Amino acid sequence: MQVKLIKVSLVLTLLAGQMMGNAWASASPEVAVAPQYDTSHVYVAPADVDRFVKSFLATFGGQSTPQVVVNVLPTPSSTTSQLLQTPAGTVSLFGFTTPVPHPFGQERNGYLVKDLDVAIKSARQNGADVIVHDFPDPIGRDAVIQWPGGVNMQLYWHSKTPSYAAFQTIPENRVYVSSDRADTFIKSFLGFSHGKVLVDDKHASAIDIGRTTDTYRRVDIESTFGRMMVLVTDGHLPYPFGHETTGYQVVDLPATLAKASGSGAKVLIEPFSTKGRRSAMVEFPGGYIAELHQLNPAQ
Template sequence: MRRRFNIQMIIENLNPIVRNFLAFGVISIASTMTFAQNLPTVNTSISANDVLYPGEQYTATHVYTTPDKIDALATSLQATFGSTGGFSLDNYQITPTPSSAKATVLTTPVGSFSLFAFHSPVPFAFGEDRIGYYVKDIDAAVKKALQSGASVVVSKFTDPIGSDAIVRWPGGGVTQLYHTNDPRSEAPLITIPEQRVYVSSDNVTAYILGYLQFTGGQIIKVLSAADGRDIGQPGKTYQRFYLKSSVGVVDVLVTNGQLPFPYGKEHDGFQVPDVLAAVQRAVTSGATALTDAIYANGRTSAIIEFPGGFVAEVHDKGVF
């Protein structure tokens, strides 16, 4: 027997994420019933607050490079964005199977970075993760991710400072969940980085629903006809969603995938007071400017490749 849904009950009670979609016109009333049937059953005893350490400073951009480039990468990132701290561990096993890597953690006023350079072959799935979320309990975090539609790519494992798991979100994107045995305490960021996620139109709903359900976040801004100049498609438009939660901002770019280099290669976007000055600092410290500064969608942006191949966007205005 097919389940019967009262549409008003769905809108008011089933899931605040669906209401958020409706408020921004992302989905129609008619589509809500379909999404309602496909959403994972939520165990309300596990909330985002139970799982995530709040604070964008605990969300780390993951960068994989080579041993001969990791120090130059760290130096260039600090020269470009400033530095509030950091440390390195060499010949370190960060995987559940035997391996050896150098790990460098950097904190800057505009975001945190975890840099990894393997001396050994890189085990499965490592290198696919582009972001790390600091969680209070790794088991609860994995369970919450599964309830949000994610799949577990690498199950829970321990490392010398805590425990980890790697998950893949519906619609795309791989994230490492990590917990440290000794609680971290980091100063708040001056500006909030934007995790940049490129998705297709057929995957955007699954991705956003899953992400918001896991983080307890919401859609804060939608550009239904964003200027395509800032993704290398002048004269065209595309759809763009900004998601906000206690662990940061995600910039979801819905495109046809026909993107010229370097668009789609960048991991994150970082807010800086002056884009040209930031690009100059980066170039002076060994990076390469991959695009000119472009003004589109209310802000100036550029894309930079840092030593070791890490590609990032910089922009001069946030979404708030």
């Protein structure tokens, strides 16, 4: 009888803890600002910075902020830094003239948040590790977090509230995770972002990841941060799939690819059709690989 009571007590304690955790997640504050404040982090060699800027802006339009040379990290370093703002997505571009301290360069993007301390607390409560504790930068504060599945992201807070124009088309974070960690990652990110699952296709065509005969699991998420595509794979990915971190939605894919090719970028994967979209893979000067897609094309 005593053993049974102990077991019942343990179960009730675990359930209570789970309920408290779920209640905290559902009651946690919204920390996102808007999709146009989500930036893809791009690191290129200093010699490639200008070529990348020229090609990226020629492909998508938009403009660059003035280039500055600054230390943006919590340890000694120096980089050129500028923001490329286009109608299809924003890039934080870095050209380090010193070695890049670990783990920087492994984060896929940066999210602007309303309150960094609250965002860090929410990330932790939803299962993320803070792998770089908060630190000051020239315009605010930052931290780097890692989600279950090894997905690194940077969180930003600016001392002066920025004001950016809304995107014409919202880019997607393309996150590759294993089937072992996919559900945990999705649950954690949804709790943090207050997002929702738009599609959970457990038998999506693997042409999305360069394989013509298989299927895989594709999960589309939408939140105030923007869009995310979670690609749940076995890791058997033909090049260059898995190297891209961002998918850019465009209105006219052939015309956009022509602009990319004409400005120094390489089309690594020619356009292919999959459910609801037509996609291609492009490498910009400096080695940055991106997916470009057009939704529901006429052709």
